[in-house]
Amino acid sequence: MGYIYIVSFGDVEDRLLLADASNVKEIFDLEVRVSTVKADIEEAYNPQRNQYHAGTILSYLSRVVYPDMVRLVALVSFDLYEEGLNFVFGEAQYGGKYAVVSTYRLYHPDERVFFERVFKETNHELGHTFGLKHCPDPYCVMSFSNSIDEVDRKSRDFCPNCRRKLDYVLSYYR
Incomplete structure (x- = not known):
């Protein structure tokens, strides 16, 4: 059995990391470990955009390996973009092991939200x-979220069709 790792760099509060770990444990039913990584991601920074390139950060993350790791998701506090898009809330390696989520555009003064x-x-x-x-x-x-309203509209869980597909894949890790 392995773990989903939630790591951070930038100004991400420990309380958010721990709360997100509980969320992941509940939704994916896999054990979760929380950590921080030292990151030199200046190569991802685009000064013209004042944003960080998400794909470059994913490439950096792919060098972070834990022997018992099933997946790794990094929470970062800075704004992300991908070519052709003004911004992204996050990005993942489709079918891979790494993902990044930016808290930058998700902020709300109500901590619960x-x-x-x-x-x-x-x-x-x-x-x-x-x-x-x-x-x-x-x-x-x-569902794809192109705005914060679309993020707010969706659930944090999977529809029955997506849940069925996810449970099939997760059965290999349980």
């Missing part, structure tokens, strides 16, 4: 690592 948004995006990106694609159900956590 803020944490819930982070949970949704963590679950969404981890879903991609387990081979799930975007879902047409706007309430499924796997």
Whole structure:
């Protein structure tokens, strides 16, 4: 059996990391470990955009390996983008082991709302690592979010169809 690792760099509160770990344990039913990583991600920074390139961060993360790791998701506090997009809430290696979620655009002064948004995006990106694609159900956590309103609309859980696919893949890790 392995673990899903939740790591952070930047100004991500320990309370958020621990809360997200509980969320992941509940939704994916796998053990979770929380850690921090030292990251030199300046190569990902684009000064013209004042943002960090998500794909470059994923490449950096792929060098972080734990022997008992099933997946790794990094929470970061800075704004992310991908080519052709103004910003991304997160990005994952489809069917791979690594994902990154930015808290930057998910912030809300109500901590409950803020944490819930982070949970949704963590679950969404981890879903991609387990081979799930975007879902047409706007309430499924796997629905594509192009705005914060779309993040707020969806659930932090998977629709029955996506849950069935996810449970099949997760059965190999339990």
